Amino acid sequence: MTTLILEKHGISLEYDTDVLVIREAEMPPRTIPLSRIDKVVCLHNTALSTQLLGQLHQRGIDFIVLNSRYTDHCVALYADTHGNCLRRAAQYTLQLDNKERLPLAKSLCHHKLQQSLRVLDAQQPGRLQSQLQMAQESVRNCQDEQQLRGLEGSAQRALFQHWRQQLDPKWGFERRERRPPPDPVNGLLSLTYTLVHHEAIRQCKQYGLDSTLGIYHRMAYGRHSLACDLMEPTRPIIEQWLVQLLDTDLLTQRHFTKGKPGCYLGKEGRLLFYPQLETQMALIRRKLAANARWMVQQLDHGLTQGQYTLSEASAYELN
Secondary structure: OEEEEEOOOOEEEEEEOOEEEEEOOOOOOEEEEHHHEEEEEEOOOEEEOHHHHHHHHHOOOEEEEOOOOOHHHOEEEOOOOOOOHHHHHHHHHHHOOHHHHHHHHHHHHHHHHHHHHHHHOOOOOHHHHHHHHHHHHHHHOOOOHHHHHHHHHHHHHHHHHHHHHHOOHHHOOOOOOOOOOOOHHHHHHHHHHHHHHHHHHHHHHHOOOOOOOOOOOOOOOOOOHHHHHHHHHHHHHHHHHHHHHHOOOOOOHHHEEEEOOEEEEOHHHHHHHHHHHHHHHHHHHHHHHHHHHHHHHHHHHHHHHOOOOOOOOOOOOOO
């Protein structure tokens, strides 16, 4: 299964007997079997038929309109066909109980720190590893959500400083800045995280979860907080991959457009970048799905046992 990313202006999409038909002026129509697609992403103005939309939904294929400059303008139609309303009701109940939610949030942050240590193994930066290991121990003993967020945020800032040291100074990366991204590294991070975020929402819906009800990220208007939660343990993996990608010279400064607002990957660069990202996304999808399954296990256990507390033995079982 793969993601179909459509870059061109003025194309139209139609459905015809198990295939997606792509029509473009003065070009012969192209067809792609729908059985090979799990997501369609459009970056520019595209016409499509309602018949195609119905087929995409019926087959569990997401349709996303992506705006890399203004993420608030993105639109997504997810194939939300899971009917487990009891699982979502358990999420709503959990939102009201800080005591029961904290062990889950601690497990998630502990797992993210463990992933950070794994990606650092080959490079062996001893001081940073020690800092992350101390953060893990502090997470275990953490007593409230505010303290937990402070520990996770401090560890993330330290990891970004490590990535800054690994990157060639020509990329101009100093710190993580989102809106707008001031340099190519931040631009790539924002683009990648936007696509991963949509995949995280998709995984939530596939497993019958409400993507807006998080355990570490709290409820906020318009935010898919649980999708943000599922993403957290994948961030060190994505960051390491981007640092390694920029070290290959596949992308250069000329592939980015700088101005107002911010720095973004241009069309030529995107044509080089997306195939690399799709290869990496195979791993990220597996990680997100594993995180979603873990969340389901905790909720379903709470439904059968009448509570949500994790035992010490099971508190850090994310893989």
